Amino acid sequence: MNYLKIDIVRLTTSKLVFMIIVLLFAISIIDPITVLMHFSNSVDSAERIGQNPFQFWMLMNTVSWGNNVYNLLFWILASILTGLIYFEDKNTSMYMYQIVRYSRKKYLVSKFLSTWMFSFVIMLLVLEVNIIVTFILFQDSTSMTDYYYRIIPNKGSFVYEPFQSDPMYMIQIYTILNAIAISIFVVLSLCIQMLFNISNRYVALLIPVIILYGVNFIFDSFPILFAHNIRMIIQPRAVSVLSTIISWENVFVVLGGWVLVNCLLMSIIFYKSRDCYE
Numbered sequence: 001m002n003y004l005k006i007d008i009v010r011l012t013t014s015k016l017v018f019m020i021i022v023l024l025f026a027i028s029i030i031d032p033i034t035v036l037m038h039f040s041n042s043v044d045s046a047e048r049i050g051q052n053p054f055q056f057w058m059l060m061n062t063v064s065w066g067n068n069v070y071n072l073l074f075w076i077l078a079s080i081l082t083g084l085i086y087f088e089d090k091n092t093s094m095y096m097y098q099i100v101r102y103s104r105k106k107y108l109v110s111k112f113l114s115t116w117m118f119s120f121v122i123m124l125l126v127l128e129v130n131i132i133v134t135f136i137l138f139q140d141s142t143s144m145t146d147y148y149y150r151i152i153p154n155k156g157s158f159v160y161e162p163f164q165s166d167p168m169y170m171i172q173i174y175t176i177l178n179a180i181a182i183s184i185f186v187v188l189s190l191c192i193q194m195l196f197n198i199s200n201r202y203v204a205l206l207i208p209v210i211i212l213y214g215v216n217f218i219f220d221s222f223p224i225l226f227a228h229n230i231r232m233i234i235q236p237r238a239v240s241v242l243s244t245i246i247s248w249e250n251v252f253v254v255l256g257g258w259v260l261v262n263c264l265l266m267s268i269i270f271y272k273s274r275d276c277y278e
Helices: 002-013 015-041 043-049 065-080 085-090 094-101 104-137 146-151 160-165 167-195 201-221 223-228 248-272
Strands: none
Touching: 002 015, 002 085, 002 104, 015 043, 015 065, 015 104, 065 104, 065 167, 065 201, 085 104, 085 167, 104 167, 104 248, 160 167, 167 201, 167 248, 201 223, 223 248
């Protein structure tokens, strides 16, 4: 618990992490405001597209700048939200001090748990704030335009039944999935930073981003992999435009697969550092 408290405090006080959190909250709040301003200046568009809030929350509204920035930053977020706390320890006396004071096992477990919990909570809050702001600004939930019907999920997809019950169920499912996905890749980025002996902080940030972009490029390049592409699974518009049906089985297999990758990398890290204190 001492390690965990220390690591979470360090994440919350990191200037790098603080800057990216402020940016994320700014995007989540300003994006729906600018969308509303656009419709205020274009009455024809407002009438044609409608004013249903379901259409304009950041993850759904793929034509908004907020959605574009979020998706552009996705893999970068996974690296930045590690806070480089392990990198700072390894390149100072803190690594040796903390391991000797408590234990290597507790030290590593704390790093993994703190980054996972911190990133999950932050992303969940950011996306929930966007939903709240969007539903305050756009209140005409009864408008069902042609555009609205084009973005609803395909029958058979994992969110089709929740959407039929209440669109908010679908919104919350995607919010949680995005927070889970980010937290998984934050831990993965931390593992990569631990496995590579990096002395430059910018390189430490960049290597996980390059690897994750490379993996994502492979999944994006082959349609046969779309149903197992986590970036497709966590994007709401994918279930309305893809001919491939994404089921709950795909969701669990993909999330479970990435968690398994994390567990494998963590096992390697524990093994490599079993009698290492340098």
